[in-house]
Structures are given as structure tokens and as C-alpha cells.
Amino acid sequence: MHRLAFLLSVAFFSGCALADTAWRGTSPQSLASGSGDISKAGGAAVTLSAESTGANQFVGAITTIDAATFQGREVVLTGTLLVNSGTGNAALWVRADGPEAPLAFASTGDQPVRLNEGSQPREARLYIPAAATSLKLGVTFGSAGRVDVEHLTLNAESAVQSNVSAYDMLDTAISIIRASALNANRVDWKSEQKSLLTADLKKLPAQEAYSRIQTVLTALADRHSSVQAPSAVSTYRAGAVATQAVEARSMQDIGYLLVPGLRGSDPKAGDIFSTQLCEHIAGLATTASRGWIIDLRDNTGGNMWPMIKGLRPLLGDADLGAFRDRNGVATAWRAQPSKGCDVDLSHSSVAVLVGPRTASSGEAVAVAFQGRPGTSFFGQPTAGLSTANQSFSLPDGGAIALTTAVFLDRTGVAYLQGIQPEKPVPREQDAVAAAAAWLRTQP
Incomplete structure (x- = not known):
């Protein structure tokens, strides 16, 4: 990473932010504005509004930050959501992107916030893989209307440790997918194992396997399979x-x-x-x-x-x-x-x-x-x-x-x-x- 870019990134997340977090809409219909800094204790305030959703049937506010200081750690995105108008569901989300494709994603979609429910606190957690180059995060809403988010804050924590290696995780996942997936015959298993199940994973934590598991699931081309982190599994159950x-x-x-x-x-x-x-x-x-x-x-x-x-x-x-x-x-x-x-x-x-x-x-x-x-x-x-x-x-x-x-x-x-x-x-x-x-x- 370029030294100047690294220094700016460190300054941004050390409590000495250079400017308010910048927001933009995820579509031409999405109107996003905000103030404050997601790296500070008080967080940022974001307003998302739209008169229509367009073809996507949802609107969103998004910001992008460098992932360098978060690699190998777990980020926690918290905020309080208030739906002021509209029939849709509001949710927070965060995604880690690599050089070529998304690597990991988390949202509060399983705990939606709706009109007339008042201000609701929500939290999304995501492990950031070592290969991540940027983080994208924000709020989505499933209809026209307005959503206000207060105290939107992004913090980093040490990743949860386990006795399971990324290698064991991926090896188990490949066995499950190969044995039970509807579209298992669409995957070149010899090639996938050679490119993904590499020896270096034996020294990496379990969380590093998730992006590679998703790569295998994507190869199935069923558009429906997904992998869930332990926190997401607990919330769903x-x-x-x-x-x-x-x-x-x-x-x-x-x-x-x-x-x-x-x-x-x-x-x-x-x-x-x-x-x-x-x-x-x-x-x-x-x-x-x-x-x-x-x-x-x-x-x-x-x-x-x-x-x-x-x-x-x-x-x-x-x-x-x-x-x-x-x-x-x-x-x-x-x-x-x-x-x-x-x-x-x-x-x-x-x-x-x-x-x-x-x-x-x-x-x-x-x-x-x-x-x-x-x-x-x-x-x-x-x-x-x-x-x-x-x-x-x-x-x-x-x-x-x-x-x-x-x-x-x-x-x-x-x-x-x-x-x-x-x-x-x-x-x-x-x-x-x-x-x-x-x-x-x-x-």
C-alpha cells in the first residue's frame, strides 16, 4: 500500500478523522446525505430518501473505505434506524471486497426495521479477509420513503479464535457441497480443490475460509446457496x-x-x-x-x-x-x-x-x-x-x-x-x- 494512503487510513480510524464520512446513493433514485464520522464515538448521521425505487426495488446509501487496517479483524457496524415513511424494510450492511470480487458480506436483514416501530438499534459483524482491499457499508430500504440512521459507527475487534483452521473449514465444506449440492456436477472439483484448498490455509484462522467457500458455492450456479458465519446462524435460530x-x-x-x-x-x-x-x-x-x-x-x-x-x-x-x-x-x-x-x-x-x-x-x-x-x-x-x-x-x-x-x-x-x-x-x-x-x- 502506498505510504501516504496508509497514513491517511490510520489517521481516519485513530480518532483524528480528516473529514465527515462521505455518502452517496446506490442508484439514481437514492438520495443520501450525512454528517459526522463513523470512526468516532458519536458516529455519523445518515438520511436515505427516495420518491421511487426504480427497477431495483430498493434504495441505499453507501460509503467506501480502505480495508488495510481491518484485514484479519472483525468489524462491527452499529447504528439506530428510524423509518419515517415508506412500506419497506431498513437494514445496515457491510461488505469486504477484494481486487476482483466481493469476499464477505453481513447485514441486519434478518432483523428488519419498519415504519411505526420507532428507533431501533442494529449491529452487523463481519470478518475482513486478508485479501480485502476495500470495505463498503451503509443502509438499504426496500421501498420509496425515508430512513434516518443515528450513531452509525464502525469499530474493529480482534477476530474470534478457534481451534479450527481455514484448511479444515474448506475441506469440510467441499465434502458437504460435493456430496449434497443439487448442481454438484457443474463443478470441476479437481480444479477447485487445487486452486482453493492450499497448504497456507492450515496456518490461517477459520474465518479465512468463508470467501473461498463462497467461491465454490458460486461455481454451482444455483444463485441460492450461501455461507453463514456463526453469529448469523445464531441470529437466525x-x-x-x-x-x-x-x-x-x-x-x-x-x-x-x-x-x-x-x-x-x-x-x-x-x-x-x-x-x-x-x-x-x-x-x-x-x-x-x-x-x-x-x-x-x-x-x-x-x-x-x-x-x-x-x-x-x-x-x-x-x-x-x-x-x-x-x-x-x-x-x-x-x-x-x-x-x-x-x-x-x-x-x-x-x-x-x-x-x-x-x-x-x-x-x-x-x-x-x-x-x-x-x-x-x-x-x-x-x-x-x-x-x-x-x-x-x-x-x-x-x-x-x-x-x-x-x-x-x-x-x-x-x-x-x-x-x-x-x-x-x-x-x-x-x-x-x-x-x-x-x-x-x-x-
């Missing part, structure tokens, strides 16, 4: 947070239900979510004489089981789909009943709304409705991540979320390119109105 509020309302003779994604695998929180969905359906049942609109357009995924459990009154007591692995073996799945909510509306007409943000487990819910009598799909094509991920533990407490199967609907059809609604509705038109009009024509 500790709760189950909806990506937005469930919305249920009566539209005269139609029941409308917005089903969000659910991030987390805590069983108790999952049961609360599924019971809420089921009770909303039961509460609207007497007025929904013409049928139901199930809105999955903002369901970006997470834990599919509480979602289909809560929708069981409409889905019915039957096999709703299956997971088909790379060997062609299909394992059927169905919705379990919610305690104290046993209404049966499986013969009602249903209009399902989908779009490009309908992804992963959100697509699993959509697939569960495919092939159901009296059902039609409205909107735009889904994200095309209609595959099943399975969690595999790593020696340091992290995990691989590995794509191991494709979704089949109840008739045996797979949706490798996502779900194409049979009744397309352009984004600028009202899909709810189109769905309601169709429902009112049904017997």
Missing part, C-alpha cells in the same frame, strides 16, 4: 421475524391476505406467525363468499413451514408439493394444522399475486397453490429461486445454506425459471383489482 406486517382485510365479498417472508427458525415464533395467518383467514371466512386474494409479491422467503401451516385452511390436507433432489428422488410435503384453527376453505376460489420479489420460500408457498382447483396466478414472473436449501453445520459454528432440491407442485411440475402467472399484470397496473374481478366471475 434465535427468532423468526416477518419481513413486513401481515395484512388482512375484507374487500366486500373477497378476503385479502398479504403473506410476508419469515426470517428465522425459532419454533415458538414460527407457531405465532402461522396461527396469526390462520386466524386472519378464519376471521374473514364469513364474508369471503367470492374467494381469496393471497398476496405474495413481497414475500422474499425465509422459513416456508410456518407460512404454509398458516395457509392450510386454503391449501387443504393433502400433499402440496415435493422436494426433488439431484438423484430424482422426490419427498412430498404438506401443511400441518395450526392449533385451535381448523377452518376448511380448500374449495374456495383463490387468486395468488406474485412478482419479481417473490423468491425462495415465497416461491415455495406459490408452488403449494399451483395445481390447486379454482386457483389462478396474477402479476409478474417470480425470482426463479424455486429451490430448497438445507443447512449444514461447519466446524466453527457457521453453516452452509446449500441448494439440494427443486420444488415440485402437487402435480409434479418443477419451476426452474420461476412461476409465470397465467394472467400477467404490468407493474403499473392494479393486480389486486384484476384478481378481484376474476374472482367475481367464478362459480
Whole structure:
């Protein structure tokens, strides 16, 4: 690193910052401004606003700093987020980039902040690999509106030590991926092992393996597999947070239900979510004489089981789909009943709304409705991540979320390119109105 650049970097993060942290928007629609210094105790204040999201369907504020003083350490990005307007989720994020590609990423996306929740503190942790050359960090928001961030601070800590080497981590990960990945046959394993599983990793900490594990996962080309650090695994297991509020309302003779994604695998929180969905359906049942609109357009995924459990009154007591692995073996799945909510509306007409943000487990819910009598799909094509991920533990407490199967609907059809609604509705038109009009024509 050039000596002058090094001195400037050290000055910036030694409490003698030369200037306020500079911010810019991540897109033409993103308006970002800020004051203060993320390296100082009081941190920075950032405002992100937008009148529209554009094609990306999210907006963001970003800053970039040199990674030299953070290599081999763990950074902690903390801040307090307040959503002043808008329907989206706000999150902090930090990413370590190498000379050619991103190396590591962390966000608070599993703990979203939304409108009317007040100021919420959040923290993202990320180990910075030795090969990192820059850090990018900031805030994202999933809709038009405004987010204010206070006390945004970046600190560095010593990396957590373990008895596991990066070599052992990567060797374990390669074995798992090769044995179970849906697309394992797309990888040149001899070449990957030769280039990635190098002897120098035996002297490096476990965290240095993560960027190389991600390189292997990227080679699978499933667009869905990922690797999670121990802190991310703990957060996911500790709760189950909806990506937005469930919305249920009566539209005269139609029941409308917005089903969000659910991030987390805590069983108790999952049961609360599924019971809420089921009770909303039961509460609207007497007025929904013409049928139901199930809105999955903002369901970006997470834990599919509480979602289909809560929708069981409409889905019915039957096999709703299956997971088909790379060997062609299909394992059927169905919705379990919610305690104290046993209404049966499986013969009602249903209009399902989908779009490009309908992804992963959100697509699993959509697939569960495919092939159901009296059902039609409205909107735009889904994200095309209609595959099943399975969690595999790593020696340091992290995990691989590995794509191991494709979704089949109840008739045996797979949706490798996502779900194409049979009744397309352009984004600028009202899909709810189109769905309601169709429902009112049904017997």
C-alpha cells in the first residue's frame, strides 16, 4: 500500500478523522446525505430518501473505505434506524471486497426495521479477509420513503479464535457441497480443490475460509446457496421475524391476505406467525363468499413451514408439493394444522399475486397453490429461486445454506425459471383489482 494512503487510513480510524464520512446513493433514485464520522464515538448521521425505487426495488446509501487496517479483524457496524415513511424494510450492511470480487458480506436483514416501530438499534459483524482491499457499508430500504440512521459507527475487534483452521473449514465444506449440492456436477472439483484448498490455509484462522467457500458455492450456479458465519446462524435460530406486517382485510365479498417472508427458525415464533395467518383467514371466512386474494409479491422467503401451516385452511390436507433432489428422488410435503384453527376453505376460489420479489420460500408457498382447483396466478414472473436449501453445520459454528432440491407442485411440475402467472399484470397496473374481478366471475 502506498505510504501516504496508509497514513491517511490510520489517521481516519485513530480518532483524528480528516473529514465527515462521505455518502452517496446506490442508484439514481437514492438520495443520501450525512454528517459526522463513523470512526468516532458519536458516529455519523445518515438520511436515505427516495420518491421511487426504480427497477431495483430498493434504495441505499453507501460509503467506501480502505480495508488495510481491518484485514484479519472483525468489524462491527452499529447504528439506530428510524423509518419515517415508506412500506419497506431498513437494514445496515457491510461488505469486504477484494481486487476482483466481493469476499464477505453481513447485514441486519434478518432483523428488519419498519415504519411505526420507532428507533431501533442494529449491529452487523463481519470478518475482513486478508485479501480485502476495500470495505463498503451503509443502509438499504426496500421501498420509496425515508430512513434516518443515528450513531452509525464502525469499530474493529480482534477476530474470534478457534481451534479450527481455514484448511479444515474448506475441506469440510467441499465434502458437504460435493456430496449434497443439487448442481454438484457443474463443478470441476479437481480444479477447485487445487486452486482453493492450499497448504497456507492450515496456518490461517477459520474465518479465512468463508470467501473461498463462497467461491465454490458460486461455481454451482444455483444463485441460492450461501455461507453463514456463526453469529448469523445464531441470529437466525434465535427468532423468526416477518419481513413486513401481515395484512388482512375484507374487500366486500373477497378476503385479502398479504403473506410476508419469515426470517428465522425459532419454533415458538414460527407457531405465532402461522396461527396469526390462520386466524386472519378464519376471521374473514364469513364474508369471503367470492374467494381469496393471497398476496405474495413481497414475500422474499425465509422459513416456508410456518407460512404454509398458516395457509392450510386454503391449501387443504393433502400433499402440496415435493422436494426433488439431484438423484430424482422426490419427498412430498404438506401443511400441518395450526392449533385451535381448523377452518376448511380448500374449495374456495383463490387468486395468488406474485412478482419479481417473490423468491425462495415465497416461491415455495406459490408452488403449494399451483395445481390447486379454482386457483389462478396474477402479476409478474417470480425470482426463479424455486429451490430448497438445507443447512449444514461447519466446524466453527457457521453453516452452509446449500441448494439440494427443486420444488415440485402437487402435480409434479418443477419451476426452474420461476412461476409465470397465467394472467400477467404490468407493474403499473392494479393486480389486486384484476384478481378481484376474476374472482367475481367464478362459480
